[in-house]
Amino acid sequence: xxxxxxxxxxxxxxxxxxxxxxxxxxxxxxxxxxxxxxxxxxxxxxxxxxxxxxxxxxxxxxxxxxxxxxxxxxxxxxxxxxxxxxxxxxxxxxxxxxxxxxxxxxxxxxxxxxxxxxxxxxxxxxxxxxxxxxxxxxxxxxxxxxxxxxxxxxxxxxxxxxxxxxxxxxxxxxxxxxxxxxxxxxxxxxxxxxxxx
Numbered sequence: 001x002x003x004x005x006x007x008x009x010x011x012x013x014x015x016x017x018x019x020x021x022x023x024x025x026x027x028x029x030x031x032x033x034x035x036x037x038x039x040x041x042x043x044x045x046x047x048x049x050x051x052x053x054x055x056x057x058x059x060x061x062x063x064x065x066x067x068x069x070x071x072x073x074x075x076x077x078x079x080x081x082x083x084x085x086x087x088x089x090x091x092x093x094x095x096x097x098x099x100x101x102x103x104x105x106x107x108x109x110x111x112x113x114x115x116x117x118x119x120x121x122x123x124x125x126x127x128x129x130x131x132x133x134x135x136x137x138x139x140x141x142x143x144x145x146x147x148x149x150x151x152x153x154x155x156x157x158x159x160x161x162x163x164x165x166x167x168x169x170x171x172x173x174x175x176x177x178x179x180x181x182x183x184x185x186x187x188x189x190x191x192x193x194x195x196x197x
Contacts, residue, residue: 020067020083023060027086030057034095054095061090065110081117088114088130108137112144119151127151145172146181153185162193 030053037050068084071077088111091101101107111133118127128151134144149169156162169186176182190196 016070020063020070023063023067024083024086026060027057027064027090030054031093031095054098058096058099061087062106064090065106068110068113077117077120081114081121084110084114084117085126085130088133091133108133109140112137112140112147115144115147115151119147119154122154124151124155142179142181145176145179149182149185153189159193162189165189166193166195 033050033053037048037053038046040046064083064087068080068087071080071083088107090096091104091107111130115127115130115134118124118130128148131144131148131151135141135148137144149172152165152168156165166186166189169182169189173179173182173186
């Protein structure tokens with residue numbers, strides 16, 4: 001890409017898939033290295049030697065986004081989800097605790113897409129986790145709210161689940177009475193529960 005921008009079109013093809021696969025391996029190996037690096041030795045002391053790995057991995061997080069976009073374009077939703085979800089997961093990773101998550105400008109946007117893929121894959125626990133980040137995105141808040149409702153609605157199995165879902169909808173609607181999508185969902189939920197009045 002840099003060669004193209006500088007007007008020096010290179011002839012060498014780039015193995016983008018290989019690049020993103022390597023990034024995935026780097027996160028796997030780095031996580032393991034940090035885990036063992038922070039274990040106490042025979043005397044019970046912790047003497048970490050590989051602390052710089054954390055900084056190197058944090059710098060690679062942007063490549064997880066690029067990997068997700070690459071696989072989205074390649075129509076491989078499973079791999080796109082894997083990379084985008086990993087980006088969101090690493091925001092809460094204990095080894096990255098020293099980095100200020102509030103300065104991560106991509107987190108809420110990537111969380112929206114990770115939620116969407118998690119919902120598609122019926123991975124509702126992860127979808128609920130990711131959507132909380134997505135709701136903090138001012139441009140996507142309404143879409144994220146609808147996605148959250150879809151995730152919650154997809155998990156209804158019993159009448160009690162449906163009543164709890166209706167209660168959540170009531171709370172959300174009380175906070176945002178101008179949201180027609182929530183009102184529609186709420187009325188259809190009441191209707192399906194036989195609560196016509």
